[in-house]
Amino acid sequence: MGDKMNKGREYFLTSIIIFIFLIGLVSIPSLPLFNKTVKAVNVDPTYTEGFEDGDYDGWLVTYVDVHYPLFRITTTAHSGSYALNLTDYSTAGTDRAPQVLLTKGFPQSGQTNFTESVWFMVNIDLTKVARVYLVLGANETTALYGAWSVENGLEIGLVTYADVAPVAGTVYREILTNKSYSISNNTWYKLEVVWTIDNQTQVRLYDSTNTLLANTSYINIPTGWEPTAQGFGMHGGAGQLGSFIFDDYSITWESSDVTYHEPVVILSPTHKNPDLGTHYDWVGAPYIARLQNGTWLMTVRWHGEYKSTDGSGTGTDQDGSGERIDLYKSDDGFTWTFVKTLFYRTDFGWNKMEKAALVVLPNGTWLCYVAAADSGQPWEIELLRSNDEGSTWVNVTAVITGATSKKYPHPYLLPNGTLLMAYGYVGVVHNLTRSNDYVNFEQIKSFPSDWECVTFMKASDGWYYVTYHEKYTSSDYVGVPALPRVVRTKDFDTYQDVNLTILDFGPYLTLTLAGMFYSVCIEINNQLYLYGESHATDHDYNDDITDRTQRHLIRIKDPVATTTIPSVNASIVGTLTVGYAAPEVLDIKIYNTTWYEVSSIDPYTEYWLNMTIRHNNTLYSLKNITIYFYASGYSWDSADDPNTHATFLWDNSTKEYSLIGPTGTTWGVNTANCRVPDQSQNTGTFTLAFNASKIALMGTWYVNVTAWGAQDLSDNLTISFTVNFYAEINLTDTSFEFDLATGTVNGTLSVPADGNINFTIICNAPYNISFYTNDNWTSNGNEIDITNTNYFIGDDDADPADTTEGGTIPEFAIHPTPDKTTPYSNVAVTQDDINGDAYAIYLFQTVPEGTPTGTYTIILYIEVTTA
Incomplete structure (x- = not known):
């Protein structure tokens, strides 16, 4: 057995690799180049990884073949050091053997002119397909690589991931050049790739004494290629046996300029979440909304591990059966803090669960719209309600149903209380609906037929910014994933392009079909930032990787758009007399305690009176709100009487609701369910939880809401309703x-x-x-x-x-x-x-x-x- 650079490492490796691999040729289209170089100080142009710490943290594991191999990575201690052992436990005809790449984004990723190498040793069947990779870069879903292979010796090639290849499920490869050379088992070799200053590349092979054994000729790098992620990997063939050992990975650039900024990973199945262990391998489907007090709330979905460490278990992630919904909050839209787990899929007996979208009503009630499905049934959008800030939930009803599946719920609460919601399904036209009771929705628009997973928000410039993904078929492109696009509209009929080329993601989003999905924009300081679920990386720190590609919640580092509020400037001389402003009562509605709007009430039963009020000087300028209930034939200023008249008051000095009269009767106020909006805003909805007396006259009644401000300035609004027999x-x-x-x-x-x-x-x-x-x-x-x-x-x-x-x-x-x-x-x-x-x-x-x-x-x- 040979020594690798005199380190004296001796050990014998055996395992079994059996799988089927299809070879094809493909042309790789060129994509837009991005130049984001910034000068950095004291950035080391050389990076080495000896795996001496016994782990491989930070390496992103992806599978060229979309199918899930039964695959394991271990770090093996020997002679006081470590090496990385890539082993496949697949069986013939049952599992897929691996084509696995481990990649990283470095500060200089994106630059050409570098040298990359890795030491390797194999113990395999040298008559069957096998390959050792060095990854030079990825053009979205296609990787440029140098390799040693059993069939070609040293080779330079392109490999397109199976989930985006023109023929579904088939890995496409194009060999650009090769040099035949055979190696021996249990012997250390160094594989090296050079990307030259004149945009050429060459692959070289060295023995354990660092003596050159063979090399390919120099070839030109394909046009339009960016080296956005480097690394190494392995490929076993049908019936293959053995293991692949890697050690001392190294890459050196000629320049120390920083060119790569990876997106911000907000949540990862194990990254920054060590308490989750291996129980979850997907996280994403974010929904983000901002409260009136400025706090951001985000719901995310967690999925279960595809297989357990012993290879057992079921494919919960493959059929979309999300396990739980978590809530996070942020004060600035950038940094997020875990709040609580809202609920689990099993709490409601669902077979599947995907995106959940949280809506916080002005009166404090929480509504959650969830894509869910029972076994054998189409997806529906379910409505959950909580009156204790998400501690307990009631399943109200399925609000969006049909013979075909409906999911991707994206609600958006307007200031007037109307709720807009987009929804759709894979390959189906997405719709825009609205509701005033949050239960019954009417369709008002349809989005363009080639849009998918539509979300939207209204920005400070008055435009609705819509994020969507184009429906994609594998015959459209090679190496181009489904990526988000941003447009804007005022009426959901005509749209203006904002950003249709969101491609510069770095290695986190370069390797699979759905590079970024469930995308949603938020506005921070007049800039739009994009959150979404990436489908390309694996931060699994455990020794056994048995899942397929993991999904992570990320934010694109740079804003995708900037909002501008149009203005026209002019000057004129004048005088202004400033007086006190009167409040405005904009709307009154009565709801039952399940948020159905009602026009009749039962005596001695709780109802919620929503009062939307505006004040130009913010709602802190209100003095009080007086609410008068009176029967037909009486007036707002009649005497309080259990049969005919009642008066309630909200006092700004105490922030409390109270019954003024008639006291000592069955008229009542439930202060626990009353709500006060964020008074730092100009407009908000106050909620009085009240019940009429048992003897409030049957028939027509009126409620008058009078809002009082400074200097006894006021505004009022009156509506009618019916009191039922009691x-x-x-x-x-x-x-x-x-x-x-x-x-x-x-x-x-x-x-x-x-x-x-x-x-x-x-x-x-x-x-x-x-x-x-x-x-x-x-x-x-x-x-x-x-x-x-x-x-x-x-x-x-x-x-x-x-x-x-x-x-x-x-x-x-x-x-x-x-x-x-x-x-x-x-x-x-x-x-x-x-x-x-x-x-x-x-x-x-x-x-x-x-x-x-x-x-x-x-x-x-x-x-x-x-x-």
């Missing part, structure tokens, strides 16, 4: 008994002892009281017939046959249903909503001669209806 019966006595002999006429009650049934009624309209029973008196097959008799009698005094009526109503006979006796008709509306209207009904029973003895039972019903 009645309740409270029984003081819940049972009664007779103890009578055969032949008794008009016998009185033994229980209750006072001979009457006491009950109270509360009703908000003139009402009737009726009595009836479920049947005749019955006992073991015997009965006392009261259907067409006066055997069972009620009265409001103790004498059922007095000639001078002692009560207010005459005695009345009670019969089984459907016959109803109504002794009280058109009774006036209840005035006391606490105690109600009190009644005492005496009951009398006649027992005919010959009635069999026994205990007879019956059910007496008391019914209240509107008069």
